[in-house]
Amino acid sequence: MKINVYYKEIKLGELSHVTNNYIYKANKQNIEKAHKKGYITFLYKCDDSFISEELPFSLQNLIPTEKQQDILLLADINKNDSDFEKLYKLSKLDLETTDFYVKS
Helix, strand or coil: CCCCEECEEEEEEEEEEEEEEEEEEEEEHHHHHHHCCCHHHHHHHCCCCCEECCHHHHCCCCCCCCHHHHHHHHHHCCCCCHHHHHHHHCCCCCCCCCCEEECC
C-alpha cells in the first residue's frame, strides 16, 4: 500500500510502511516545482526521502482524533488500526483539504 503526499496540487512523494518502518520517497522534481511557486513545503518534513520508525509530526497531525468522530466513521477508522492504516483509510476519502494532505 502506498499513500501519496500532497501540498496543494503538487504530489511531494509516496509513503509506504514495511516491517515497522515508514518509507517515504520524495519526488524531487515536483518539490522543485512547489518551491518555484513559493510553497513552503519544508515545514512538513517531506522534501527529502526517509526511512523511519516514526511518522513526521506533519503526517501524524493528519490522523483524525477521537473528537473528529464524523471523519473516523466516514473513513472506517478503528482504535486498533496502525497510524499507517489510519492515514491510508483517510487518503481514500474525498474531503475538503488543507494545503497539506494525503490521497491514495
